[in-house]
Amino acid sequence: AQKVTQAQTEISVVEKEDVTLDCVYETRDTTYYLFWYKQPPSGELVFLIRRNSFDEQNEISGRYSWNFQKSTSSFNFTITASQVVDSAVYFCALSELGAGGTSYGKLTFGQGTILTVHP
Amino acid sequence: DGGITQSPKYLFRKEGQNVTLSCEQNLNHDAMYWYRQDPGQGLRLIYYSQIVNDFQKGDIAEGYSVSREKKESFPLTVTSAQKNPTAFYLCASAPGAGNTIYFGEGSWLTVV
Numbered sequence: 001a002q003k004v005t006q007a008q009t010e011i012s013v014v015e016k017e018d019v020t021l022d023c024v025y026e027t028r029d030t031t032y033y034l035f036w037y038k039q040p041p042s043g044e045l046v047f048l049i050r051r052n053s054f055d056e057q058n059e060i061s062g063r064y065s066w067n068f069q070k071s072t073s074s075f076n077f078t079i080t081a082s083q084v085v086d087s088a089v090y091f092c093a094l095s096e097l098g099a100g101g102t103s104y105g106k107l108t109f110g111q112g113t114i115l116t117v118h119p
Numbered sequence: 120d121g122g123i124t125q126s127p128k129y130l131f132r133k134e135g136q137n138v139t140l141s142c143e144q145n146l147n148h149d150a151m152y153w154y155r156q157d158p159g160q161g162l163r164l165i166y167y168s169q170i171v172n173d174f175q176k177g178d179i180a181e182g183y184s185v186s187r188e189k190k191e192s193f194p195l196t197v198t199s200a201q202k203n204p205t206a207f208y209l210c211a212s213a214p215g216a217g218n219t220i221y222f223g224e225g226s227w228l229t230v231v
Contacts, residue, residue, distance in 0.1 A: 035219070043207060044186075045162075045222035088226070091161060095220075106177065107220060109161035 002027045004094050006110035013082055015116050021113050023075045029053075033095040034068065034075045035107065040088045051075065082117045089114050097114030122146070123223035125210050130228050132197070134206065140195045140226045152211040152220065155179060162209060165181055186206035197228060205230050225229035
């Protein structure tokens with residue numbers, strides 16, 4: 001069975017600090033997708049990134065960057081120069097695709113990391 | 120605007136009552152999902168549907184029921200059999216397998 005672990009329950013930083021959120025996953029499949037979502041106080045989950053298991057290139061999008069390392073089963077997320085608006089709960093999630101895509105995108109979520117950015 | 124609409128945002132249920140949470144999407148997505156979130160925890164899958172008139176149980180389906188009579192609609196009924204229904208419920212949809220799953224704004228259900 002798949003599992004996602006976000007070991008950091010809460011992180012508190014001061015504005016403009018860089019912060020890295022850790023995500024470690026377990027799966028027996030060779031084909032899978034990894035996601036990061038942001039949940040602001042309003043409750044809606046906002047999609048940030050999707051990465052497939054065959055693409056280990058790191059990605060940068062503005063102040064956000066992601067480091068996918070298949071060898072260590074990790075998919076870490078870094079926010080550079082954090083801002084107060086980055087305060088939210090961040091979830092890492094794993095989607096497996098079984099034979100013929102039968103899993104159809106069901107997500108297994110980590111417990112989430114609460115990020116608080118202080119002014 | 121395209122998106123996923125959940126209603127109501129807040130719902131109170133008395134013990135022994137069934138309640139239905141609405142989820143509508145106008146994204147033309149094939150797949151739809153219901154997740155439950157408890158305070159300080161991640162999301163857990165209740166039910167999912169890959170196509171109209173078909174749905175499968177997720178990890179915590181007991182005490183819940185769904186229907187998928189139309190592509191754009193996937194209502195969730197929380198029955199009296201659900202012993203601890205107070206939670207935040209999130210509906211989601213996706214174009215298909217391997218695609219990004221998008222979420223609605225969620226519904227808060229409280230048992231009083």
